[in-house]
Amino acid sequence: MxxxxxxxxxxxxxxxxxxxxxxxxxxxxxxxxxxxxxxxxxxxxxxxxxxxxxxxxxxxxxxxxxxxxxxxxxxxxxxxxxxxxxxxxxxxxxxxxxxxxxxxxxxxxxxxxxxxxxxxxxxxxxxxxxxxxxxxxxxxxxxxxxxxxxxxxxxxxxxxxxxxxxxxxxxxxxxxxxxxxxxxxxxxxxxxxxxxxxxxxxxxxxxxxxxxxxxxxxxxxxxxxxxxxxxxxxxxxxxxxxxxxxxxxxxxxxxxxxxxxxxxxxxxxxxxxxxxxxxxxxxxxxxxxxxxxxxxxxxFPGAPKINPEAVKREAELDKYLQNKIEELIKKQGVDSIPDLANVMCVLATESIPNLPPGGDLASKRSVVEEMYNRLNPHQSDSTCGATNWGNVCGSSRL
Structure with missing residues (x-):
C-alpha cells in the first residue's frame, strides 16, 4: 500500500x-x-x-x-x-x-x-x-x-x-x-x-x-x-x-x-x-x-572466503561488458549513440558468461552505467538513472 x-x-x-x-x-x-x-x-x-x-x-x-x-x-x-x-x-x-x-x-x-x-x-x-x-x-x-x-x-x-x-x-x-x-x-x-x-x-x-x-x-x-x-x-x-x-x-x-x-x-x-x-x-x-x-x-566463521578464481571471473565479466558497450557505441556512431536503457536491453539478449548467480544482469547495472558514462562522450541526464530495466526490456528477470 x-x-x-x-x-x-x-x-x-x-x-x-x-x-x-x-x-x-x-x-x-x-x-x-x-x-x-x-x-x-x-x-x-x-x-x-x-x-x-x-x-x-x-x-x-x-x-x-x-x-x-x-x-x-x-x-x-x-x-x-x-x-x-x-x-x-x-x-x-x-x-x-x-x-x-x-x-x-x-x-x-x-x-x-x-x-x-x-x-x-x-x-x-x-x-x-x-x-x-x-x-x-x-x-x-x-x-x-x-x-x-x-x-x-x-x-x-x-x-x-x-x-x-x-x-x-x-x-x-x-x-x-x-x-x-x-x-x-x-x-x-x-x-x-x-x-x-x-x-x-x-x-x-x-x-x-x-x-x-x-x-x-x-x-x-x-x-x-x-x-x-x-x-x-x-x-x-x-x-x-x-x-x-x-x-x-x-x-x-x-x-x-x-x-x-x-x-x-x-x-x-x-x-x-x-x-x-x-x-x-x-x-x-x-x-x-x-x-x-x-x-x-x-x-559466521564458516562463511565463504575471498576466492582468487572468483575475483578473476568477475574481472573477466567486467572486461566483457566493457567491450560490448564499446562495440555498441562504435556501431551506432557518435551522432546516434544508444541511451543506457537500450544498452541494457541489448545486453539482456546476449549470453553473457560469469554473471552472478541469482543477480543476473541486474546486479551489474551500476557497473554498466559507470562504463557507459565513461565511454560515451555525449552523455546526458537522459540515461534513466534508476529505470526498472525489467519493464523497459519486457522482462522482470534481467
Missing part, C-alpha cells in the same frame, strides 16, 4: 560491526516509496549477563513508520527483561538466577516480549488519543553460543545458509494460509484478494490495532495476530555460513535460493559486508522492486 515517487530515492543507510565471532552488514533504501517505513536492529552483546549473545532484526512498516521505529528501539528490551525469558514461565527457574536461559525459556520470552510490546504500544496510543494506524512486520534472529533462534511475525523473511545451500527459512504469514485464514474467519473477518478484509496483506504484525478489537478474543485470536513463530536451530560451527534478514521488498524479486547464491558469490569477492548489502538492494531495485528495501547479513 502507499503511493510511489517519480523516481526512486537510492541513498542508503548502512552499518557494519563484529563481535562474538560474528560479522554483520546492513543496508536500507527508500526506493520508489514516498516514505521510508523500514527499521532495523543490530546488537552484539545482550543485557542480563548475555554478553556473548546477539540480536538482529528487520521491521517492515506499513501505513506509517511509527510502529517499526518503536519496535527497533524497544522490542529487544521487552524480550530480555520479561521473566519468561529467564525462567520459561512460572516454576521454570529460580528467581534472580543469571544462568543462561534454556531453549524453551528463550522461545517463551520472545513470544511474551512480542505480546507485551504490542499491548504497550496500544496503551500508549489510547493514552495519547493517537490516530496512528501503522503496523510492522518483524523478522529477527537471536544468536546464542549454542543456538540460532529465528523469529518471524509477518511476511519479512530470514534464511540460513549452511553447507553451501539454503538450510532453513521462515514461513511468511499471509492471510491465505489455511491456519491464518481460519483465525481471521473465527474473528469475524474475511480474506479477500488475499488480504485481511480486502485491505491488509499480512496476517500477523505488531500494531495495526484497527484489526485487533474483536471483543471476546485474546490477542493471538484477532484478525491480525502479534504472535511470532520462533524456531530454534542448533549451531553448526563447521557448516553455518550466514543468515539473511530482509523485508518483502527484497523477496518480491528474489527467491530464497537466488539470494543465497548471490550472497555466496559476493562473499567470494569481498569481506565488506556493507558493500554486499548495498549490492543486494541495488540489484533488487533493478530487478523491479517498488518497495522499501532493507537487508541484514550476519556471517
Amino acid at each position: 502507499g503511493a510511489f515517487l517519480d523516481k526512486p530515492k537510492m541513498e542508503k543507510l548502512t552499518a557494519h560491526g563484529e563481535g562474538n565471532g560474528l560479522c554483520y552488514g546492513l543496508s536500507s533504501m527508500q526506493g520508489w516509496r514516498v516514505e521510508m517505513e523500514d527499521a532495523h536492529t543490530a546488537v552484539i552483546g545482550l543485557p542480563n549477563g548475555l554478553s556473548n549473545w546477539a540480536f538482529f532484526a528487520v521491521y517492515d512498516g506499513h501505513a506509517g513508520s511509527q510502529v517499526a521505529r518503536y519496535c527497533c528501539e524497544h522490542l529487544l528490551e521487552h524480550i530480555t527483561s520479561n521473566p519468561d525469558f529467564h525462567t520459561g514461565g512460572p516454576g521454570g527457574g529460580s528467581e534472580g538466577s543469571q544462568a543462561e536461559p534454556s531453549v524453551e525459556s528463550v522461545k517463551s520470552g520472545i513470544r511474551t516480549g512480542f505480546l507485551q510490546i504490542d499491548e504497550h504500544m496500544r496503551a500508549m496510543s489510547e493514552r495519547k488519543h493517537s490516530a496512528d494506524r501503522s503496523g510492522s512486520t518483524a523478522v529477527g534472529i537471536m544468536v546464542s553460543p549454542s543456538h540460532l533462534y529465528f523469529i518471524n511475525c509477518g511476511d519479512s523473511r530470514a534464511l540460513l545458509s549452511r553447507g553451501g545451500r539454503v538450510h532453513f527459512f521462515t514461513q511468511d504469514h499471509k492471510p491465505s494460509n489455511p491456519l491464518e485464514k481460519e483465525r481471521i474467519q473465527n474473528a469475524g473477518g474475511a480474506v479477500m484478494i488475499q488480504r485481511v478484509n480486502g485491505s491488509l496483506a499480512v496476517s500477523r504484525a505488531l500494531g495495526d490495532f484497527d484489526y485487533k478489537c474483536v471483543h471476546g478474543k485474546g490477542p493471538t485470536e484477532q484478525l491480525v495476530s502479534p504472535e511470532p513463530e520462533v524456531y530454534e536451530i542448533e549451531r553448526s560451527d563447521a557448516e553455518d555460513e550466514f543468515v539473511v534478514l530482509a523485508c518483502d521488498g527484497i523477496w518480491d524479486v528474489m527467491t530464497n535460493e537466488e539470494l543465497c547464491d548471490y550472497v555466496r558469490s559476493r562473499l567470494e569477492l569481498t569481506e565488506d559486508l556493507e558493500a554486499v548489502c548495498n549490492e543486494i538492494v541495488d540489484t533488487c531495485l533493478y530487478k523491479g522492486s517498488r518497495d522499501n528495501m532493507s537487508v541484514v547479513l550476519v556471517c
Whole structure:
C-alpha cells in the first residue's frame, strides 16, 4: 500500500560491526516509496549477563513508520527483561538466577516480549488519543553460543545458509494460509484478494490495532495476530555460513535460493559486508522492486572466503561488458549513440558468461552505467538513472 515517487530515492543507510565471532552488514533504501517505513536492529552483546549473545532484526512498516521505529528501539528490551525469558514461565527457574536461559525459556520470552510490546504500544496510543494506524512486520534472529533462534511475525523473511545451500527459512504469514485464514474467519473477518478484509496483506504484525478489537478474543485470536513463530536451530560451527534478514521488498524479486547464491558469490569477492548489502538492494531495485528495501547479513566463521578464481571471473565479466558497450557505441556512431536503457536491453539478449548467480544482469547495472558514462562522450541526464530495466526490456528477470 502507499503511493510511489517519480523516481526512486537510492541513498542508503548502512552499518557494519563484529563481535562474538560474528560479522554483520546492513543496508536500507527508500526506493520508489514516498516514505521510508523500514527499521532495523543490530546488537552484539545482550543485557542480563548475555554478553556473548546477539540480536538482529528487520521491521517492515506499513501505513506509517511509527510502529517499526518503536519496535527497533524497544522490542529487544521487552524480550530480555520479561521473566519468561529467564525462567520459561512460572516454576521454570529460580528467581534472580543469571544462568543462561534454556531453549524453551528463550522461545517463551520472545513470544511474551512480542505480546507485551504490542499491548504497550496500544496503551500508549489510547493514552495519547493517537490516530496512528501503522503496523510492522518483524523478522529477527537471536544468536546464542549454542543456538540460532529465528523469529518471524509477518511476511519479512530470514534464511540460513549452511553447507553451501539454503538450510532453513521462515514461513511468511499471509492471510491465505489455511491456519491464518481460519483465525481471521473465527474473528469475524474475511480474506479477500488475499488480504485481511480486502485491505491488509499480512496476517500477523505488531500494531495495526484497527484489526485487533474483536471483543471476546485474546490477542493471538484477532484478525491480525502479534504472535511470532520462533524456531530454534542448533549451531553448526563447521557448516553455518550466514543468515539473511530482509523485508518483502527484497523477496518480491528474489527467491530464497537466488539470494543465497548471490550472497555466496559476493562473499567470494569481498569481506565488506556493507558493500554486499548495498549490492543486494541495488540489484533488487533493478530487478523491479517498488518497495522499501532493507537487508541484514550476519556471517559466521564458516562463511565463504575471498576466492582468487572468483575475483578473476568477475574481472573477466567486467572486461566483457566493457567491450560490448564499446562495440555498441562504435556501431551506432557518435551522432546516434544508444541511451543506457537500450544498452541494457541489448545486453539482456546476449549470453553473457560469469554473471552472478541469482543477480543476473541486474546486479551489474551500476557497473554498466559507470562504463557507459565513461565511454560515451555525449552523455546526458537522459540515461534513466534508476529505470526498472525489467519493464523497459519486457522482462522482470534481467
